[in-house]
Structures are given as structure tokens and as C-alpha cells.
Amino acid sequence: MSRHQYGDAIDLQVFDNNHDGQIDDDWNKMYAALSQTHPSYVEPMSQSGSGHLHLDWRNVSLGCEHEGAVFRASALEEKG
Ligand SMILES: [Zn+2]
Numbered sequence: 165m166s167r168h169q170y171g172d173a174i175d176l177q178v179f180d181n182n183h184d185g186q187i188d189d190d191w192n193k194m195y196a197a198l199s200q201t202h203p204s205y206v207e208p209m210s211q212s213g214s215g216h217l218h219l220d221w222r223n224v225s226l227g228c229e230h231e232g233a234v235f236r237a238s239a240l241e242e243k244g
Contacts, residue, residue, distance in 0.1 A: 167205075173220035187214045 167173035176198075178191045191214045195206060198219055207218035 167220040167222055170220075170222070172222060172224065173218065176217045176219075178215055178217055190214075191217060 168175075176194060178187055178194060180187050181190050181193075188209065191209055194217050198217065199206070201219070202221075203219040204221050204223035205219070212218050
């Protein structure tokens with residue numbers, strides 16, 4: 165099950181912000197900035213590609229809201 169269905173993951177699209185025709189450097193800048201938010205896991209570029217950055221907080225308990233997010237995700241899945 166994807167961490168997105170638990171509500172503790174985000175995917176951020178990476179853009180060529182400095183218009184140098186490369187995106188890896190922009191990915192690394194975002195990675196450096198977002199590491200300060202102490203994610204439990206950051207998908208390495210070798211897996212995610214440089215087009216997006218996946219972070220999640222799988223080791224952080226989100227309490228009742230967390231359970232609610234799982235419930236809502238399951239309900240959406242059942243509806244298709
Ligand atoms: Zn993701």
C-alpha cells in the first residue's frame with residue numbers, strides 16, 4: 165500500500181527553476197530544503213526519477229486523523 169493512502173506522503177513536481185536545461189540540480193536543492201522537515205523517508209532519485217520528489221513521514225504517528233485518512237482512502241478505493 166502506498167504511503168499516499170495513509171495520508172503521510174507527498175509528491176512534489178520538480179521544475180528547472182534556474183533554466184539551465186538540467187533538473188537534477190533542482191531536485192537536489194529541493195531535497196536539501198525538504199530534508200529540514202525531517203521526513204521518515206525520501207525516495208532516492210534513482211527510483212523516483214528527477215521529475216518528482218517523494219517524501220513521507222511513515223514513522224511519525226498522526227493520531228486519529230491518520231486513521232481517518234486510511235479509512236477515507238479505502239472508501240475511495242471501493243468506489244473506484
Ligand atoms: Zn509519492
